Amino acid sequence: TVSIALFTQDLRLHDNPVLHAARTSADQVVPLFVSDPAVEAAGFAAPNRQAFLADCLADLDASLRGIGSRLTVRRGEAAERTARVAAETGATTVHVAAGVTAFAQRREERLRKLLGDRLHVHDASVTVLPPGRITPAGRDHYAVFTPYHRAWQQAPRRTVLTAPRSLPTPDGLRSDTLLVGGATSPGLPPGGESAARARWRRWDIDAYADIHDDLAADDTSRLSPYLHFGCLSPTELVTRALRHDGPGAQAFVRQLVWRDFHHQVLAARPDAAHRDYRDRDDHWHHDEAEAEAWRQGRTGYPIVDAGMRQLAHEGWMHNRARLLTASFLAKNLYLDWRVGAAHFLSLLVDGDVANNQLNWQWVAGTGTDTRPNRILNPLRQADRYDPDGAYVRRWVPELAHLPGPSVHRPWLFSADYPAPVLDPEDLNARFQHGRP
Numbered sequence: 001t002v003s004i005a006l007f008t009q010d011l012r013l014h015d016n017p018v019l020h021a022a023r024t025s026a027d028q029v030v031p032l033f034v035s036d037p038a039v040e041a042a043g044f045a046a047p048n049r050q051a052f053l054a055d056c057l058a059d060l061d062a063s064l065r066g067i068g069s070r071l072t073v074r075r076g077e078a079a080e081r082t083a084r085v086a087a088e089t090g091a092t093t094v095h096v097a098a099g100v101t102a103f104a105q106r107r108e109e110r111l112r113k114l115l116g117d118r119l120h121v122h123d124a125s126v127t128v129l130p131p132g133r134i135t136p137a138g139r140d141h142y143a144v145f146t147p148y149h150r151a152w153q154q155a156p157r158r159t160v161l162t163a164p165r166s167l168p169t170p171d172g173l174r175s176d177t178l179l180v181g182g183a184t185s186p187g188l189p190p191g192g193e194s195a196a197r198a199r200w201r202r203w204d205i206d207a208y209a210d211i212h213d214d215l216a217a218d219d220t221s222r223l224s225p226y227l228h229f230g231c232l233s234p235t236e237l238v239t240r241a242l243r244h245d246g247p248g249a250q251a252f253v254r255q256l257v258w259r260d261f262h263h264q265v266l267a268a269r270p271d272a273a274h275r276d277y278r279d280r281d282d283h284w285h286h287d288e289a290e291a292e293a294w295r296q297g298r299t300g301y302p303i304v305d306a307g308m309r310q311l312a313h314e315g316w317m318h319n320r321a322r323l324l325t326a327s328f329l330a331k332n333l334y335l336d337w338r339v340g341a342a343h344f345l346s347l348l349v350d351g352d353v354a355n356n357q358l359n360w361q362w363v364a365g366t367g368t369d370t371r372p373n374r375i376l377n378p379l380r381q382a383d384r385y386d387p388d389g390a391y392v393r394r395w396v397p398e399l400a401h402l403p404g405p406s407v408h409r410p411w412l413f414s415a416d417y418p419a420p421v422l423d424p425e426d427l428n429a430r431f432q433h434g435r436p
């Protein structure tokens with residue numbers, strides 16, 4: 001008998017429930033990935049993520065070959081191509097993880113239509129707890145993080161699965177090549193499960209609690225792109241992290257809970273990818289020149305500009321920089337959060353509908369923040385999280401001659417730098433007028 005393991009956001013051999021189920025339900029397994037042009041058409045296949053995905057698939061194929069198998073890649077409508085491979089191989093079962101996004105939910109419906117009860121949908125393993133596993137009384141999802149975090153800590157987690165040692169696979173299946181193209185950021189990390197596991201082994205979790213907000217130290221795990229593509233299982237990460245006793249592990253796991261939290265919001269409210277989660281009837285300001293200055297890292301606020309330039313260069317940005325650049329766009333410039341979120345998604349190698357859109361909504365005050373009217377002051381953020389100015393000097397070399405924290409206020413030192421787009425003395429004016 002033959003089964004198909006349809007890989008989606010779980011591009012790994014370790015702790016992969018879909019692969020495990022396919023392996024135990026048949027003699028031979030076809031590991032399959034379908035590249036769907038609908039993802040490309042929707043703008044989600046940004047060049048940075050496509051390049052990273054190509055690495056992930058190459059690494060997965062190499063690992064599969066190591067256990068007597070190989071990856072089949074097809075291009076086309078995901079459900080239709082999967083059904084075609086099922087027909088080619090006579091597969092009796094097709095295994096896939098439940099999806100969280102509207103796209104994944106539609107894919108599942110179409111797979112169900114074409115395959116009927118040959119389709120086996122497994123709990124989403126892109127999160128630790130599948131969306132909907134824990135819910136507050138009378139509701140389908142948590143809208144507030146703290147009670148979610150509490151309930152999450154009490155909930156049982158599934159056990160971690162080992163990687164298969166061998167995987168018999170039928171011969172003679174052809175593969176399409178993945179389309180990659182477009183300009184990528186020069187400093188992208190390498191994709192794939194092997195790189196992810198190497199990164200995790202090298203990284204020091206014990207220092208995390210003290211250092212995660214220090215922009216210049218740049219010592220967060222940088223595992224987000226691997227988690228996005230499922231090169232690492234978050235369940236395995238949590239299990240491994242909790243072997244370290246201490247504040248570093250606790251703080252790190254808490255961030256993974258944020259990830260689960262946003263996914264369960266999106267699964268219940270797929271429209272929150274583009275519509276306000278809580279409609280506050282904001283009267284956003286419109287100014288394309290300002291939006292463009294922000295995208296290019298030329299707002300005149302070096303701490304904001306540094307973050308935006310890191311994003312362009314690496315396809316990744318430090319969390320503290322994401323918070324303050326997003327807040328600058330949505331609360332100081334008071335431009336529609338969707339303008340900023342779209343730019344992030346066009347570049348982030350970890351760009352994720354759940355994490356990106358819902359973090360943006362959180363920052364903009366249209367989402368799940370219980371204090372939606374808080375405003376971060378970019379200069380105070382700079383003084384606090386880049387006290388010596390080293391992060392700014394790294395990313396804004398034209399200001400490298402300004403010593404210490406003076407780099408955060410170039411207008412005081414008549415440096416040759418764009419004038420601030422907003423008056424530093426009156427940063428909150430637009431928000432105060434526009435917010436209903």
Ligand code: FAD
Pocket residue numbers: 212220221222223224225227228252255256258259260262317318319320322323326344348350351352353355356357359360363
């Ligand atoms: P670490 O600090 O090492 O954290 C470990 C893991 O926890 C991360 O890899 C990530 O998977 C998860 N995590 C951490 N913080 C958050 C958070 N606030 N929300 C959800 N998960 C979190 N993260 C994405 O993965 N994709 C995105 O598209 C994305 N967009 C964001 C947009 C904005 C405006 C903001 C404020 C945050 C966004 N984040 C996003 C969350 C966070 O900034 C990144 O996950 C983090 O910076 C990745 O770096 P790291 O892996 O070193 O994180």
